Amino acid sequence: MRRGLSLWIAAVLVYLFLYVPLLIVVVYSFNDSRLNAEWVGFTLHWYHVLFNDGDMLQAWANSLIIACTASIVATVLGTMAGIAMHRYRPKLLPFMVLTPVAMPSILLGVSLLLFFIQVLNLTLGMLSIIIAHITFCIGFVAIVVHARVAGMDDSLFEAARDLGATPWRTFRLVTFPLILPGVIAGLLMSFTMSIDDFVITFFTAGVGVSTLPLQIYSMIKIAVTPEVNAVSTLLMLITLTLIVVASRFAPDALRGKA
């Protein structure tokens, strides 16, 4: 019993460690001080500032466009990769799918920067960011989908085949409905990863295409006002909603994420 109690205390402390910092960010978003060093008084001023900050809104829009495009493309490619990895056991593909996920993201950012500038001579912008995001998102989708496919009974597909179904019909009527929770989980994960990414975007972003994390970074580096806290609070609220919605649509998705 004593042991159980100490476990609980340790766990509660860890949960506090996880949540108190975020709570502080939220609280300070209502701080009536430009310097934001100590608590001065309550205000909604910073939310007002935020909604009138054109650059910030533009960055929001960019982030959403990038995250939607990248996560949808990555989901299609990643699902293919996940299925292929299970069914055909290719040698090189798993390596190429998993490495961008596993290695420090600065490496991918830097190598893509070199490639875009030195080889493709591409003007950095929306396209370069989207490509970079797809590259690391494919892996997340493939892992989830692969886990899902691997957990399925192969005899189902054989049965469908024996009954004369074309591969496309088998996929549409048997495979896809079965892997759907995995696919949705992958989609949501890559969407979150894309919205959240700073490092890779930092290296592949061009002029005039700022994303939310880039905007937040420059605010933190140059002049921190509670506007940063305000945008953080809103962002948390939105992702929280997204997760609640996701758990409604695909209760399995969250387990897949774990």
Added chain:
Amino acid sequence: MSDARPAQAAAAAPCDAARPFATVQRTRRNVVKWIVTAPPFLFLLVFFLLPSLIMVLASFRYPGEYGGLAPLGAATHPGTDHGLTVETYQFFFSSFIYTEIFIKSFIVALATTLICLVMAYPLAILIARSPRRHRDLMVLLVILPFASNFLIRVYAWMIILGPQSAFSHFVNSVLGVFGAGPVTMLFSPFAVLCGMVYVHLPFMVLPLYTNLEKHDPVLLDAAQDLGAGSWQRFWRVTFPLSLPGIFSGAALVFIPVLGIFVIPDILGGTRDILIGNLIENQFLTTRDWPFGSTLSIMLTLCVLATAGFAAWLARIGARRA
């Protein structure tokens, strides 16, 4: 196309009905395989493998006068007609300073991993031993902070550790009681470590939990029946069985920490630069792309070595268990 060929095959061997069917299946299977595998393969070939190879090549080039790479075969580098050089690698080893930064990054990564492990373990055990209906929620609570932006999670520590914060006042008044001078916590190795642990903790909890969840409680009961105390049960049964979980969690924390540059950048002080900062610096301040590439390749080698080591440990751990 794919329909025409099996028809020919069927005509060629009319007496054997089974074989054309098998051929149809095989051809079809190949076509499908190709359709499914090729798009992700090609995409990653072009946007992951090729850039990585380009980076290897770039590490053997000369830096351009104003950044980027010097053109191949540039006449500005007497003694070479091909514009390739190992000079950058020599430069890396010409001063111990770079090796030192790599060692430092390893130490920081190791410390982060260990702290994460110590913090994650009790939580993971608790979740694994909770009633099944509570587990999902408890896991969700671990993942949820992830939902806020990475930079915001780092920024939170800027507020907490700042010299005017309540936490700083508290720590300094406690220190004052013991007669120790006031300390500044922001812009210090301590702040960097806080940020690192905070951002990576869930990566340790999840694999540990996944592993611990699978343990058979019967084993612990058996150990208890044999007279093992709670510490003994932990060290002799739970801990060894959880080694694979520990190793995968450790790899998930250790490897990203090795390459991180944002956390030292935001929370670090005058001495806290790690490999990531060094690489970022070559590309975004010094305009020395070949050296940045060389550093990236060194980092890649370190990551591969670490991953190999972790896999080896996990295999041994699994065999023991």
Added chain:
Amino acid sequence: MRRLGTLLCAVALCLLAAAPAVAGTTLYLYNWNNYISQSTIRQFEQFCSCNVHQDYYGDNEEMLAKLAAGATGYDIIVPTQFAVSALIKQGKLRPLDKSLLPNFRNLDSRYLDHWFDPGNQYSVPYAFTITLIGYNVQKMRQLGIPTDTWAAIFEPKYLKKVKGRVTVLDSQRELMAAALKYLGYSVNDTNEMHWRQAEDVILRAKPYWAAFNAQSYIREMTIGNIWLAHGYSNDFFQAAQDARRAKRPFTISYTVPKEGAVIALDSMVLDKTGRHPKLAHQFINFMLAGKHSSELTNLIGSGNPNQAARPYIDPQIAANPAIFPTPEVLTRLEYMKDLDHRQRRTLSRIWTEIKVR
């Protein structure tokens, strides 16, 4: 399936709702942070009915590196002399069309036709700043630290009184220049021996510094976390003003060290890849008008090369030798020159050593 459809619809709706209505053309300006007032920007936006988008840098090296790393599409950049010459040599700049710049004649000829751009084919002087030391007046007086010498940030005997309360610029060139000046060398000295001596000076002082900081020291000084800093004159102007407005119980001041310092003349140039050269010329001409140019001094605190701006400038600022150096101070100030890639690599190694040790 239907649920998935609903989810996608919801996402699409979010997208539509979030896309802001941005109208008109946008001028992309790549500028030093804290180098133009928001109100000046707003006036220009009204004047041309366009948007101005600003990105910021805290160091010339950073700006040059970003441009080399594929940042294209800026209409206007505001580099310092040596960076202007680097950009000209790279062929990155668009020649000016002076017929679109009637206000060009407002400029003081002392700031025209310099070595980095003979005849001002590419660059228009914008403002100048001095890299110096800024300090919390009360604290310095209380602790007895001299404020007219680089010794304040380099000598341990002073630094130990302000340990953890000092920041220096996170800029290889600027910090090296300060240390070289303290040793009595030129800021453009490239002798590696002298660099090593400067490194020693820096390493001796470093344990007492709180951070290398090129951007947020304004805020830290205003709050009172930092008492002494190596930074740009216009940033200290800002910090002093902020501290006064926030009714902080201290004042912030700044002086040119007696050993000499770096003066930077920043110029507006046109990036070749910019898509709005017409608008960019309009912006330059707008900034050359006496009234608008004077705001760079009155609101930002930078030195002003514009003669037409003089009547509008607050006489108190005009009399500040740390913003408008007197001829006597001017003899102690130096302009920086560009380094070649080998010197950059050596300096970068020294810098890494400085950061780690």
